[in-house]
Amino acid sequence: MKKNERDALIFARFREKMPNPTTELQFGSIFQLLVAVMLSAQCTDKRVNQVTPALFKQYPDARSLAEAEADEVYEYIRSVSYPNAKAAHLVEMARELMTHHNGEVPATMEDLLTLPGVGRKTANVLLSVAFGQSAMAVDTHVFRVSHRLGIVTRSASTPLLVERQLLRIIPSADIPLAHHWLLLHGRYVCTARKPHCADCFLRDLCPSAIR
Template identity: 60%
Template structure:
């Protein structure tokens, strides 16, 4: 099946059945989303949502976070993955937001990636969700689902290569939504070790399903 046709079917399904997807991270401001996304690296959104209410109560603004010590931050995020590094990143992030950006979350990838703990994926999430720019954040879910569906070539072996391959075929207005569609599909249906193909509405064009499942192979350990 031509790749353009796979994209057409992917977009047709989700625009019809899930037209307004949203992040599952809880936030009330760009600052809160930025902190939550930094915390979510290699950690579940559910865990992040459990700890951020207390964190934002104590540090409700970038100014409060800038005045915090690493130890103060660590005490509130100790249950996430890599809490030591993330505490250092958040304390530094608060200070840089105040010193370099007047307490405002910047709106460009270049400026966002200057912040401690903010890589391209996190920066893409912020410009997409907060500023509605056509940015595609590629996490493990997006990487896996894009390959399994056959939306990207097998030669796309890095997050940046997957990002470029996806945005090539998705209309700019739909890129922020497609990011959520791929993440949520990977989180609940196209899971890493045992994809729930029997529940999936995309099997008619899914490359993984047609190559590995339909011929009778058991999808226990997936290749991506």
């Protein structure tokens, strides 16, 4: 079977098994999604969802967060990874939104990357989930699963190179879904230390499967 045929089968199965995937982060607005994604860096969505209800109640929008101090925000997010740095970035991000974007989250990669604490992965999540654009966020799960399934080549040694290869391979209409397909598959099936190959619906198509 040719690689492009195998890739097509892989994504056809994802489409069948997970027709409506979405982020597991909980949020009530685009601004709150941005905050949650920033908090999720090197932290589980489960942990983030435990701290954001109280955080969003106190700081529901950019204006309220911009008026806070980092040590105040820290008290709400102290159980996530790197809380000091994240508290500072959240406040700085909100102030940047108020100063340059009227408190609204911008919808372009260029503008998102000017926000403190926002990198390419976070920006791609916002572009995809919030704005429905064909953007591919590459986290550790997407990076791992893309390589294990042989969707990307070994030369894709960085998240940016994986992103570029995936954007070439996956139909644009599927890209907002494909991020979630690969992420959720990596989170629950193709796990880092001990993949659950026996339970994987892609086992017969996977060059890395444990037979």
